[in-house]
Amino acid sequence: MRQTAFLLRAATLAAALFGAVLAPAPATAAEPLAKTLFGAQKLPAATAPESFGFYSKGCFAGGMAIAVDGPNWQAMRLSRNRRWGHPAMITLLERFSRDAAKDGWNGLLVGDISQPRGGPMLSGHASHQIGLDADIWFTPMPDRRLTAQERETIGSRSMIKDGGLLVDDKVWTRSHEAVLRRAASYGEVERILVHPGIKKKLCDTVKGDRTWLRKVRPFWGHDSHFHIRIGCQPGSAGCKGQEPAPASEGCDKSLAWWFTEEPWRPNKNPDAPKARDIMTMAALPAACRAVLNAPAPPSEASVTLSGPGRPTVAAVSVTVTASADEPVRAGAIPVPTPRPQR
Template sequence: MFRILAIAALLSLPATAYAEKLANKLLGAKEVASQQAPMPIGSYAKGCGAGLVELPETGPSWQAMRLSRNRNWGHPEMINFLVDLSQTAQRLGWAGLYVGDISQPRGGPMTSGHASHQIGLDADIWQLPPKRVNLSRAEREKLSSIPVRSADQKSVTRNWTRTHHELMKAAALDPRVDRIFVAAAVKIEMCKTAKSSDKKWLQKIRPIQGHDSHFHVRLKCPAGARLCQTQKPSVNELSKGGDGCDDTLMWWVTDYLNPPKPTKKPKEPAKRTRHPREYTMADLPKQCLDVLASP
């Protein structure tokens, strides 16, 4: 009854007032998860998360960073994955993992930063190899990760190690993982150093801007998650046996880092697209109202 009344109260707002209710403000204000069965709702960049689970602030092989953000919440599948990968990191010689943003307690557009991380299936993992996993809350606010690509974006720095490579390989080989976002220089380096007979997993490693000090793991929609929108395959995924290395080396080294001179009149600039921070609750799947109204 409470849920029905709460949703009715939201929907009874005048249309103009309701339109002004930004989803990131409403969902971002929630300090705990909804009391619902776990369910990723919508897409990675336009949705919310029901029944998310908090990654404990500290574990034997991990620490959640920037606790003041309250973004260490995810679908149970993601929390289990992070615990498993942190144990892999220990076997590889690190003290564990420093875990950055996952999602807000109820997912949805964030009050700052990311466009994705909305349904509890995205997580940022710091490139900084932990020396210990007993940092205080204050230390976790002050400590920063390290960049693993050069300032000109063309190569990795000395911060990059073989352990980084093996850790990301382990993540990519996990069947729960859909893709892993990294700096272009990281993908290029991994393509160069991977064994030629064992490169199919590199297809999951995707170059993207803004990932020089962390890598971003995205999980597939879990089995039975009927409200989760599966990400469409990329062109490279549709090609047989593609690892993304040829395309990556060609486009990022030539067209992106050294763009060719334009030969034609530039096209009209594309129309501005709305950032998820501008979404109202009406823009999200209707089930997100239920998530918002849940105790």
């Protein structure tokens, strides 16, 4: 009897141990989404300017915010906190705003650039993650300063006919062509994304020098704004650029494809999650963890390009121009202890 009881207890213990080995480990908490982590950042990483990864999968440090108001620009959708970019991008936008005024453009309405530390956004864009993309509205700046409420609610008018793919000649002007030509004139600008109908309009109407058309690329959306992309900047060894735009004008069969049925067919799986909605930190460059953990500057004012006559502070000895005739030597944000194709 004792032997039988012993064997039963031994069998029970063995079964318990064996079951413990086979039982699945307790589920760990799901890793937070990268868009949640980056979307929560209110200020940039106070380190040297540097972009990590690709335009649609990365982050950046040492960001600067374009001022809410400038002599030739106004920032829009302020509540999104997406007016941050690599200092080279912010400097370019200020220069662009001055030059466009010479072309008869009343001033830029600046849309999204990037979040303070880049990364995937809570909504909207797939790109704009490394501080080197910016959206400019096709509606020029009005002759007055917009209120905070207006900046949240008014929109930019589409350049495309309702229900069609071609430009609406009632709203398109030579000034629209001029502002795109000006944007393409800068060496650091690698691509300008516009609606295919706008690209076709340029192909059909641009006279004289047409070499700049190679930078203007057709893409979905972009009917009420255009997207400027600059290349990876010096000091950003971890930045991944894209292939140069084709050398041709792009007014060929590659454009004709956009006017076939194929690019506009309904999405067969509209409920499929977008990349930003499933992307975790594991999908981003390892350096992006350090960007998230880096200290912030003391205030937004220390990293804002503020227009002529006002102090300008850029990250680590970046030289910018605050007005057409007033070069400014930028101060340095205190550097913290180092932490780890279209």
